[in-house]
Amino acid sequence: MAIWLRRSRSLAHYLKAEIGFWKVPNQRSFLNPCFFNPENSSSTTLTGENYGNPASFLGNSPTLFGSRRFESIKSGREELDLEYENSGHQNQAMDFPGGRISFTSEMKFISESPRERIPCYRVLDYDGLPIMHSSFVEVSKEEALKMFSSMVTLETMDTILYEAQRQGRISFYLTSIGEEAINIATAAALTPHDVVLPQYREPGVLLWRGFTLQEFSNQCFGNKADYGKGRQMPIHYGSNKHNYFTVSSTIATQIPQAVGAAYSLKMDKKDACVVTYFGDGGTSEGDFHAGLNFAAVMEAPVVYICRNNGWAISTPVSQQFRSDGVVVKGKAYGIQSIRVDGNDALAVYSATRAAREMAITEQKPILIEMLTYRVGHHSTSDDSTKYRPVDEIEHWKTARNPISRFRKWVDKNGWWSDKDESELRVNVRKQLLQAIQVAEKAEKPPISNLFTDVYESLPSNLCEQEELLRESIKRHPQDYPSDVPV
Amino acid sequence: MERDARVCVIGEDVGHYGGSYKVTKDLANKYGDLRVLDTPIAENSFTGMAIGAAMTGLRPIIEGMNMGFLLLAFNQISNNCGMLHYTSGGQFTIPVVIRGPGGVGRQLGAEHSQRLESYFQSIPGIQMVACSTPYNAKGLMKAAIRSENPVILFEHVLLYNLKERIPDEEYVLNLEEAEMVRPGEHITILTYSRMRYHVMQAAKTLVNKGYDPEVIDIRSLKPFDLHTIGNSVKKTHRVLIVEECMRTGGIGASLTTAINENFHDYLDAPVVCLSSQDVPTPYAGTLEEWTVVQPTQIVTAVEQLCH
Numbered sequence: 114m115a116i117w118l119r120r121s122r123s124l125a126h127y128l129k130a131e132i133g134f135w136k137v138p139n140q141r142s143f144l145n146p147c148f149f150n151p152e153n154s155s156s157t158t159l160t161g162e163n164y165g166n167p168a169s170f171l172g173n174s175p176t177l178f179g180s181r182r183f184e185s186i187k188s189g190r191e192e193l194d195l196e197y198e199n200s201g202h203q204n205q206a207m208d209f210p211g212g213r214i215s216f217t218s219e220m221k222f223i224s225e226s227p228r229e230r231i232p233c234y235r236v237l238d239y240d241g242l243p244i245m246h247s248s249f250v251e252v253s254k255e256e257a258l259k260m261f262s263s264m265v266t267l268e269t270m271d272t273i274l275y276e277a278q279r280q281g282r283i284s285f286y287l288t289s290i291g292e293e294a295i296n297i298a299t300a301a302a303l304t305p306h307d308v309v310l311p312q313y314r315e316p317g318v319l320l321w322r323g324f325t326l327q328e329f330s331n332q333c334f335g336n337k338a339d340y341g342k343g344r345q346m347p348i349h350y351g352s353n354k355h356n357y358f359t360v361s362s363t364i365a366t367q368i369p370q371a372v373g374a375a376y377s378l379k380m381d382k383k384d385a386c387v388v389t390y391f392g393d394g395g396t397s398e399g400d401f402h403a404g405l406n407f408a409a410v411m412e413a414p415v416v417y418i419c420r421n422n423g424w425a426i427s428t429p430v431s432q433q434f435r436s437d438g439v440v441v442k443g444k445a446y447g448i449q450s451i452r453v454d455g456n457d458a459l460a461v462y463s464a465t466r467a468a469r470e471m472a473i474t475e476q477k478p479i480l481i482e483m484l485t486y487r488v489g490h491h492s493t494s495d496d497s498t499k500y501r502p503v504d505e506i507e508h509w510k511t512a513r514n515p516i517s518r519f520r521k522w523v524d525k526n527g528w529w530s531d532k533d534e535s536e537l538r539v540n541v542r543k544q545l546l547q548a549i550q551v552a553e554k555a556e557k558p559p560i561s562n563l564f565t566d567v568y569e570s571l572p573s574n575l576c577e578q579e580e581l582l583r584e585s586i587k588r589h590p591q592d593y594p595s596d597v598p599v
Numbered sequence: 600m601e602r603d604a605r606v607c608v609i610g611e612d613v614g615h616y617g618g619s620y621k622v623t624k625d626l627a628n629k630y631g632d633l634r635v636l637d638t639p640i641a642e643n644s645f646t647g648m649a650i651g652a653a654m655t656g657l658r659p660i661i662e663g664m665n666m667g668f669l670l671l672a673f674n675q676i677s678n679n680c681g682m683l684h685y686t687s688g689g690q691f692t693i694p695v696v697i698r699g700p701g702g703v704g705r706q707l708g709a710e711h712s713q714r715l716e717s718y719f720q721s722i723p724g725i726q727m728v729a730c731s732t733p734y735n736a737k738g739l740m741k742a743a744i745r746s747e748n749p750v751i752l753f754e755h756v757l758l759y760n761l762k763e764r765i766p767d768e769e770y771v772l773n774l775e776e777a778e779m780v781r782p783g784e785h786i787t788i789l790t791y792s793r794m795r796y797h798v799m800q801a802a803k804t805l806v807n808k809g810y811d812p813e814v815i816d817i818r819s820l821k822p823f824d825l826h827t828i829g830n831s832v833k834k835t836h837r838v839l840i841v842e843e844c845m846r847t848g849g850i851g852a853s854l855t856t857a858i859n860e861n862f863h864d865y866l867d868a869p870v871v872c873l874s875s876q877d878v879p880t881p882y883a884g885t886l887e888e889w890t891v892v893q894p895t896q897i898v899t900a901v902e903q904l905c906h
Contacts, residue, residue, distance in 0.1 A: 308655060310651065339688065340687075340688045340690060341686060341687060341688040341690075342688040342689070344685055344686050344688065345686045349686065351686075351687045351688070351690060351691070352690065353687070353690040353691055358651075358654060358687075358691065359683060359686055359687035359688075359690065359691060361678065361679055361682070361683065361686070362678075363674065363678045363679070366647055366674065366675060366678065366679055367647075367651075368644075368647070369641075369643070369644035369645070369646075369647030369648045369651065369675075370647045370648065370650050370651030370654070370679070371651055372644075372647075372648045372651065373647065373648035373649055373650060373651030373653070373654075373655070373657075373659070374651040374652060374654065374655040375651075376633075376636070376648065376651075376652050376657070377651075377652045377655035377656055377657045378655070379633070380607070380633060380634070380657065381656075387651075399643060399644075400643060400644055400647060402641075403639065403641030403643065403644035404644055404647070404648075406639055406641070406644075407638060407639060407641070407644055407645070407648060410638075410639055411636070411638075565689070566684050566685045566688065566689040567684075567685050567723055567724050568684075568724065568726070568748045569692070569746070569748050572775070572822050573822065573825070574822050
């Protein structure tokens, strides 16, 4: 008995099956002779009859997701007594629900903070030179230039649309300034089939996937061409054809939804994963914890990307959590995690590629904490100079800028020049201003869109309410905005 | 689940355990552990998970072990489930079914005796139905699963043991239709879920006393089937609503308003609504019995209305 348990313990570790109270008969252990060898296992009489017919569990499971069979606690307890008899005082370990644990006679509390913080993976130094011995995924010239110009486009779009809000042309905006590397490099590491569930500071992913400046502007101006039909506030982009879920303002609600999307991919056995983003603040929400836990239990192919930019509106990370950032939380849920320099485009790209690979082939979640800084204000409703020093913001805007850092690397490879830079910036600016003009002049969605899509088809109460509204408008035409079609 | 491979069940203990009221019994054996998924205890999260799955093409059925626990899922239900079809401009649909046992049972305690229909009724974008017999439970469930809208299906803890002969052939009921239980002439009694049985019991007494009540099980809690209800009001001119919800902000409150606004010309008397009191459900059996509307109270109310 003792021999069997010890041997299968190491095998169990390898097979990711659990022994003791919780038997996990997955397809691999089913074929393992050790598991069913009657000679070695004196517990077959206890567990065997409870085990029942394995084929009925495994037959219909479409994926590697193992069947679970919970045995009676009674049989487990008997097994425990037997083990104790056999092993006596030699074995310093015992079975509890959840697996085998070894004992210690030393009462030692695990420290709340490690002596050293988890190190951060980076590839490029501040001069844009690859650090010695750094391992990273090679990026072709074409890919690198696309990444670079997308980062510049994103920065330009943010700057100009922010100004547009300040001028009163749009009602709201929020920038991703300082986080361009995370936005673009993660997007570049994914395929168009990977489903993206954003928080709201990741328009760069949509930009990479082909969303045009016109489409962005249309949503911000809420005109007739907006895919959201003018119903949401600016920056709440969504596009099913780009596999980018519509932004929902609520924090962290996308985290468990990501598990659901991954569940769907798993059922269909698609060669794709789900990627979801959230900030440091989002990790305090209950949905973060439950979502990560679910992903681990369900073996869901999700890549969780935390943009730890140091601030949740005015709350610094020191007031958000007391752990060593977000990366250590992955371990708590049984999720492989890594900490990455979020302002290093190559590091972000490599880590995301690797994470995606693992998530799909091994069908499990991965957590990536990307350290960065929120250079802009939280949104146009915020003035961050009220709660943080201006020189801190300046430092991150200039010396720690992810775009200029990547530029240096691109330059050193001889792929870019100052002339290219100024041409690009002028072009993007022109395109964007044009797009904004078009979007501003375009017609707004008609009043009928107020009532459609609440349900699949218009129910009677909404028909009634629409009629009442139209009557009101007819009676008071002077109070109704002239640029909104009826 | 047999007809459509995209249908799956997500909830706590729905797999091999078969669900807290055995609604999903044996489904895990038939369809596997992935399609009948046991989740950790986090209602907001597995509801969110189902929403994400629905947006990616599946048709999940979320089971709340007890409806009351779905209060934890309110954020996902209101802010995402009800909203995302609208805010995405129709790009994403959320064809989920949210179901579970609710209502006042036999001494389950206040936290397990919630009537969530009153809390959820305001959420735009969702539909609500309540089943009351094996026949309509099957028909409404099928309709809910096939609907492209998110539907909340309210089951009642005390009605799971009902037995009834139902057709072998496939049938799907209309989610927005009320059920005429007993046609009559004197008074319209509107009810749903368990209270239907109290009403029918009262109806027996009333018939013996010479009254002819028309009993309608409204079934569709959002939106109301004002067509069937209206026709009845136009015939009888008197309305009594019998519900298990609490008095304040319940389904009865909304229904009273709807009837008054639409049919007040046809009413000979004000609409009367019998509901549970605005108290948490006590554990003591005798007290619990008197927080739900009893047949004797229904009889008295009818007698007073028809006076």
